[in-house]
Amino acid sequence: MKILVINGPNLNLLGVREPAIYGRQTYAELEAFIGKVAKELGVEVEVRQTNHEGVIVDWIQECRGRFDALVLNAAAYTHTSVAIHDAIKAVEVRTVEVHLSEPKNRDDFRRVSFVEDVAERTCSGRGFESYADALRHLAS
Numbered sequence: 001m002k003i004l005v006i007n008g009p010n011l012n013l014l015g016v017r018e019p020a021i022y023g024r025q026t027y028a029e030l031e032a033f034i035g036k037v038a039k040e041l042g043v044e045v046e047v048r049q050t051n052h053e054g055v056i057v058d059w060i061q062e063c064r065g066r067f068d069a070l071v072l073n074a075a076a077y078t079h080t081s082v083a084i085h086d087a088i089k090a091v092e093v094r095t096v097e098v099h100l101s102e103p104k105n106r107d108d109f110r111r112v113s114f115v116e117d118v119a120e121r122t123c124s125g126r127g128f129e130s131y132a133d134a135l136r137h138l139a140s
C-alpha cells in the first residue's frame with residue numbers, strides 16, 4: 001500500500017511554532033516518526049509539506065492512480081478550503097484527516113472542517129500519534 005502524507009501551511013515550523021499547542025518536536029522529527037510507523041506497518045509513505053493551497057490541490061490530484069490513500073493535515077486550509085474539499089471528492093482517494101491538536105476544542109473558527117465530510121476518518125488531538133492512528137487505520 002502506497003500512502004501520500006500531505007502537511008499544510010506552517011507545519012514546517014513545528015518545534016518553534018506555538019509549542020504549548022504543537023509541542024517541541026520539529027517537522028524533521030515528524031517525518032522520521034511517520035517513516036518509522038510506516039515501516040512497522042509495512043506500508044510505503046511519501047511525506048510532503050507545502051504552505052500553498054494550490055500545491056495541495058495539485059498533490060491531491062496526483063493521488064489518482066499513483067497512491068492508494070491520502071493522509072492530510074491541511075492545517076489552516078482545513079477551515080477555509082472548498083478547493084481542497086472538491087479535490088478530494090474529485091479524486092475519490094481514501095482520505096484520512098489528521099491534526100496534531102484538537103481543533104474543535106480551540107477557536108470557534110476551527111470548528112468547521114472542509115475536509116471532514118470527504119474523509120473516511122479524522123484522527124486528531126494526539127500529537128504525532130494522530131498520524132500513527134491514521135496510518136494504522138489505512139493499513140488495517
Ligand code: DQA
Binds near residue numbers: 073101
Ligand atoms: C492543525 C490545526 C489547525 O487548526 C491549524 O490551523 C494548524 C494545525 C493541527 O495539526 O493541529 O495549522 O491542523
